[in-house]
Amino acid sequence: MSGRAEILAGLKKSLATSGEAESARKNAVAARLKDTPAGIIPARGQLPADARVALFTCMAESVQTSVEQVAANDDVPAAVARLLAQRNLPACLRIGADRNLAAMPWEANPALEVRHGPSDGKDATAVSHAIGAIAETGTLVLTSGTDNPTTLNFLPDLHIIVVSRATIHGDMEAVWSDIRQTYGKAAMPRVVNMVTGPSRSADIEQTLILGAHGPRALHVIIVEG
Structure with a gap:
């Protein structure tokens, strides 16, 4: 032997x-x-729906994320157009094949130029749809794939993330439960990205720099309906 x-x-x-x-x-x-037994879950996020959304908004804004709420999916394109105009950005954006985003009336805003597919690094703005959000940390959760290409999370300068109010959970464990139910244990997404605020780094002389490894700005649109 x-x-x-x-x-x-x-x-x-x-x-x-x-x-x-x-x-x-x-x-x-x-x-x-x-x-899949759950571990210890903090009480911080175990709140009624309105308080949960308020906590998410507070935590997201505390890390330089702007947040707005709209009544329905149909209101998202107009909200995106307003944001780009307010920030004096080109009225051009990129989205993946997400069916929620595809069903929105982008054509009702003819000034917007909507491109589809993964980013090649030349897009100033991207719009993604989050599978859920974590109230206790102000975190957005996005799964990889053609619906929401991971390149949209990192390459554009402005990342706009749309999330349904119903999928803003108090804790990470609840979001993972949603992912399992959506995909099934035998077909989980290859990558799950958790985004808390725009990209930042203070590695050099402890000076905070936004956009170090990804978008300089993050905007969240919460859809009520």
């Missing part, structure tokens, strides 16, 4: 990975994966 095989055999023996003990271990792992 080689030294490697001897070491592995010793580990296997010490872990009791054979017979009834191994079967019990496998059953325990399978049960945990099936039930």
